[in-house]
Amino acid sequence: MPLDAARRELGSERLTAHEARQRLEHERDSRLVQLTAIDEAGPETNDHVMAVQIDALQRVLREIDAAFRRIEDGTYGTCQDCAQPIPVERLEILPYARCCVGCQRRIT
Template identity: 45%
Template sequence: MSVDHRAVDQSWLADLRASLADDFAAQTARLRELTELNADTGDPSEAHNQSALLLATRRNIEQITGALSRISEGTYGACQKCRQNIPAERLEVLPHARFCVPCQEKHNK
């Protein structure tokens, strides 16, 4: 089963938008907290961990923002490479997915 991005159930899309907005708020709060805690402890491993957490949080925010933009534009659920519908199962697991699995595999190479 795949999602036809042109005929997506509007209540499902509204629920997804609300869930992504909640995730965005949580990630933004996490980024603010990580930024405020960015005190230099002198421990290189702690600095590395802090840097990795900041990078991951920023990446999450970018992915969520992208998904919200695609919902607003009416392109959510369409692969950005081949324009085919992304399977609903993939979107349920990875709501910010931009590519179908075959295109994602090519993109990662």
């Protein structure tokens, strides 16, 4: 079921596809600004800590891209483990979340 239809059916318990895209675009833009700032800091600051930070930022960017794909295929907002809806509050905080909090705790 598309996000927009799900939102109409469930009231305000789900993000619309538009809202989800906006949140994901904001997250992606923020991470890209951070990567640019690291790059502009120059090679002398690219020590181990910076390498770890770059890796983490790139990992989040991959998660964001995956969330965009979930919007397109209609699975965004559904836990990939238990198949239950991910609470909108979680998606507002972490719009690229793949799992609900309970399943995420079991995974990590």
